[in-house]
Amino acid sequence: MSAESTGEGITVGIDLGTSNSVVAVVQGGKPVVLADEEGIAVQPSVVAFGHANSAIVGHRARQQMVYAPENTVYSAKRLIGRRYASDEVERMKRMVSWGIAEGPHGDARVRVQGKVYAVPEVSARVLAHMKEIAERATGQKVSGAVITVPAYFNDQQRQATRDAASIAGLKALRIINEPTAAALAYGFGTEKRQHIAVYDLGGGTFDMTVLRMEPGVFEVLSTAGDTFLGGDDFDTLIAEWLRAQVEKQHEIDLSENVTAKTKLRDAAERAKVALSALPAVEVRVPNLARDKQGRAVSLHLRLDRSQALHLVMPLIQRSFLVVDDALSQAGLATAQIDAVLLVGGMTRFPPVAEAVGRYFSKEPVGTINPDEVVAVGAALQADALTRGFDPDATVLLDVTPQTLGVGTVGGFVEPIIPRNTAIPTDAHKIFHTAHDNQTEVRIAVFQGESRMQADNERLGQFVLDGLRPAPRGETRVKVTFAIDADGIVHVSALDQETGRAHEIAIEASSNLTKEEVKQLSFQDLGF
Ligand code: AMP
Numbered sequence: 187m188s189a190e191s192t193g194e195g196i197t198v199g200i201d202l203g204t205s206n207s208v209v210a211v212v213q214g215g216k217p218v219v220l221a222d223e224e225g226i227a228v229q230p231s232v233v234a235f236g237h238a239n240s241a242i243v244g245h246r247a248r249q250q251m252v253y254a255p256e257n258t259v260y261s262a263k264r265l266i267g268r269r270y271a272s273d274e275v276e277r278m279k280r281m282v283s284w285g286i287a288e289g290p291h292g293d294a295r296v297r298v299q300g301k302v303y304a305v306p307e308v309s310a311r312v313l314a315h316m317k318e319i320a321e322r323a324t325g326q327k328v329s330g331a332v333i334t335v336p337a338y339f340n341d342q343q344r345q346a347t348r349d350a351a352s353i354a355g356l357k358a359l360r361i362i363n364e365p366t367a368a369a370l371a372y373g374f375g376t377e378k379r380q381h382i383a384v385y386d387l388g389g390g391t392f393d394m395t396v397l398r399m400e401p402g403v404f405e406v407l408s409t410a411g412d413t414f415l416g417g418d419d420f421d422t423l424i425a426e427w428l429r430a431q432v433e434k435q436h437e438i439d440l441s442e443n444v445t446a447k448t449k450l451r452d453a454a455e456r457a458k459v460a461l462s463a464l465p466a467v468e469v470r471v472p473n474l475a476r477d478k479q480g481r482a483v484s485l486h487l488r489l490d491r492s493q494a495l496h497l498v499m500p501l502i503q504r505s506f507l508v509v510d511d512a513l514s515q516a517g518l519a520t521a522q523i524d525a526v527l528l529v530g531g532m533t534r535f536p537p538v539a540e541a542v543g544r545y546f547s548k549e550p551v552g553t554i555n556p557d558e559v560v561a562v563g564a565a566l567q568a569d570a571l572t573r574g575f576d577p578d579a580t581v582l583l584d585v586t587p588q589t590l591g592v593g594t595v596g597g598f599v600e601p602i603i604p605r606n607t608a609i610p611t612d613a614h615k616i617f618h619t620a621h622d623n624q625t626e627v628r629i630a631v632f633q634g635e636s637r638m639q640a641d642n643e644r645l646g647q648f649v650l651d652g653l654r655p656a657p658r659g660e661t662r663v664k665v666t667f668a669i670d671a672d673g674i675v676h677v678s679a680l681d682q683e684t685g686r687a688h689e690i691a692i693e694a695s696s697n698l699t700k701e702e703v704k705q706l707s708f709q710d711l712g713f
Contacts, residue, residue, distance in 0.1 A: 195329030197359055197572050198320045199564025201367070202312060202333055202347065204263040204416060205389030205531060207231045208561035209316040211324060212569035217371070217562040220323040228557050229319070233311045234258040235298045243315035255283035255448035257298050261418055262308040264390040266350070267343030269696050270294045274414055281422055283448045293696035304698055306346050307706050310353035314708060317356060330357040332568040334560050336391040337363035338411025338587045340633045340643050341675040345697050348672070353706045359571050361672040364388075365395035366406055366584055367563025368529040372554055373580075374566060377401040380524035383513075385542050385550070387505060388530035390416040394509045396516040396523070405583040408515035408606045410508045417455075417532040420498045424454035427497055428469060428485060436483045438475060446475045450485070457489050462534050466490035495537045502541050509545065515606050526550040529559060583608055586669050588643075593630035597639045602667050605635065612668035616682070619653065619661045626651035627663060631677065650679045 198220075201208045206228045210219045221227040226245060234247035235257045242250075251258045261282065268274055270288035278294075279286050285297030289304060296303045313333070320328045333356075335347050344361050351358035365384035372382065379400050386393040393411040397404060428450050429440055440446045453471045460467040471485040513520065526542060528550045533539055543549055567582065585606045591599040592615065603613050617627050627650045634642030653661050662682035669675055680687055698706070 195327035196320075196324060197330035197332070197357075197568040198317075198328055199367070199561050199566070199568045200313060200316050200331045200333050201364065201561035201564060202263065202309060202316075202335070202350075203231055203388055203531075203560075204261050204391065204418070205231060206557065207312055207316050208558055209320045210558070210561040210565035211320060212565050213324075217374070217565045217569075219558045219561060220320050222319050223322065229312075229315065230260070231263065231309075231312045232258060232260045233262070233308050235301075241311055243311050252445075252449055252452055255444055257284070259284050259296055259298060259308055261390055262296060262305055262312075264414070264418070265294045265296070266305045266309060267340065267346035267696065268294045268305075277414065281418065283444050289696075291696045291698070293698075304702070304706065306350035306353055306698060306703070309347065309350035310706070310708065313350055313354035313356055317354060328356070330359045330568070330572070332360045332362055332564040332571065333358055334362055334364045334367045334564050335673075336386070336388070336411060336413060337365050337393040337395050337406075337409040338391065338413055339363075339673070340588055341590075341645050341673065342643065342696055343413075344673050348674070349698050349703045352703050353708060355708055358672075359568060361674070362564060362567055362582070363393070363395065363406070363409065363584060363587075363673075364560045365393050365409070365527075365529060366397070366404070366582065367561075367567065368527055368554070368559045369395070369397045369399065369404060370563035370566050370580070370582065371559045372525070372527055372551065373399050373404065374562075381407075381518060381522055382525045382527060383509075383523045383546065384527045384529055385505075385509065385533065386529040387532035387538060388416050389532070390414070390418055392416060392505050392508060392530075394505075394512040396512050396518060403581045403583065405608075406585045407518070408512045409585055409587045410512035410515065411587065412504065412508055415501060415504055415508075416530075417458075419501055420458055420532065420535075421451050421455045423497045423501070424458055424489075424494060425450040428454055428471075428487065431487055432474065432483065432485045436477050438477050438483060440475055443475055449474055453485070458494065458535065461489070461491050461494050462536060464491075491537070498537075502538060506541070506545060520546045520548075523548070527554060527559075529554075529556050531557060584671070584673070585609060586611065586673060588633045589635055590667055590669065590675060591632050591642070592667075593632060593639050598637055599632045599634075599639050599642060603669060607669075609669045609673060610671050612666055614664050614666040617663045617665055618659045619656070620658055622658050623655040624658065624661070625653045625655055627653065629665060629677070631667070631675065633675075645675060648677050648679075653681065654683070 198211045229244040230248035232247040287297040289295040382397045384395045392415040395409040396407045589605045590603040591601040629648045631645045632642040664680045
């Protein structure tokens with residue numbers, strides 16, 4: 187086995203998806219997708235909790251979903267790095283069968299069987315499962331990974347993904363963007379100069395990324411996305427339609443029936459997938475519920491592709507607003523795009539692929555496997571990073587997806603690093619004290635495109651203290667905002683007068699603290 191090693195173990199690439207996850211490794215210079223003992227590579231990102239901290243992950247967890255919906259956590263990635271008090275969490279509450287609770291940092295958490303889990307803890311279960319698959323398949327210990335995230339993920343979501351890796355006992359060598367990973371895999375072994383557009387529609391998120399590929403260099407020109415547009419939303423629309431039909435037919439109300447709704451979601455997803463291959467499907471759900479007389483109600487309906495398309499068309503149309511935005515940010519017209527890659531399970535749905543083809547007036551590349559390509563790109567990057575400096579290695583230049591700014595009076599945001607700036611990057615700003623004898627400065631940091639604080643993601647508040655008491659305006663502090671190659675934000679400050687560097691503490695972040703991550707670590711828990 188010639189997989190690259192970090193000293194203690196090999197490093198792999200993991201596509202930690204909303205619906206499914208895949209692990210790959212580079213062996214003998216070639217990327218290989220790894221499968222479990224049953225030969226299955228694509229693993230559902232589903233965690234089914236049992237008694238006393240036990241959990242099963244992957245296919246077996248997915249199978250138990252309809253029997254124990256309250257204990258089976260799926261699509262947890264949609265919650266990662268999110269605040270409890272947010273529109274997204276409200277939407278999630280209506281969608282999932284498991285519980286959502288507020289954590290001590292105001293973060294959204296998963297509640298199962300009366301126990302509350304931080305979302306990175308749930309994702310860590312999935313990562314640990316992928317690590318185990320890789321260890322069994324390669325016969326080697328896995329110590330590090332390049333993990334992919336949607337390009338549009340903000341700092342909190344990236345940081346939380348890193349935390350998940352730490353909890354799972356994996357060193358996250360790098361967090362890279364899913365579409366960039368897909369382009370790396372596509373470009374592997376070719377030297378062609380071209381512009382590539384990656385349309386990535388997964389289970390929970392949509393991203394559009396435009397790259398320029400030259401021999402030895404992959405440069406992301408722009409990225410745009412919607413972290414709440416994905417296959418789950420297609421399932422919701424179809425399931426709601428199925429529910430409306432059965433409620434009308436049997437004069438029942440299933441709006442509060444969690445088990446029936448989970449069965450309908452499951453049926454909706456299966457129907458959607460089946461419609462990718464067939465023009466019409468029979469949707470059957472036996473013993474869905476009981477009617478007012480206590481008789482068993484079953485669902486049996488025919489759904490054809492055009493009906494399904496009618497239901498989900500608004501979602502497909504929404505994706506093209508994002509595509510328009512990414513192209514205009516890259517300064518390119520559709521005719522300048524040489525290759526269109528489709529990534530994410532939802533692009534297997536023919537109406538999606540057809541709409542993309544029509545938009546670009548070009549057939550999307552048909553040779554890539556949308557389920558595996560992201561993990562393959564991550565494995566290639568893991569390999570490049572473990573090899574260290576290699577003049578032949580491809581250089582990857584990515585961008586920050588969302589504008590970073592600081593809060594100003596009146597609830598506004600002043601941009602500091604605009605979106606689509608190449609990373610790593612930094613920018614600084616001089617802050618003055620506003621009052622006499624002021625000894626601390628508080629700087630609230632936001633990510634997002636609005637000029638209003640309320641419409642952006644608040645990353646946290648940085649507190650700079652220990653300033654020398656002086657008349658207002660006299661103390662000047664240079665604050666540097668840096669975004670690293672993982673897309674994670676770092677803030678540091680320098681007292682202009684004394685040249686002293688200040689420690690900056692972050693408050694009001696929704697992320698776990700270092701101590702919490704350590705406490706949750708599976709190694710410490712004896713997993
Ligand atoms: P991903 O997050 O990339 O794994 O994408 C998962 C999403 O793709 C889920 O919503 C799946 O239902 C959907 N999906 C996977 N395969 C198909 C298929 N053949 N046809 C339609 N949707 C699919």
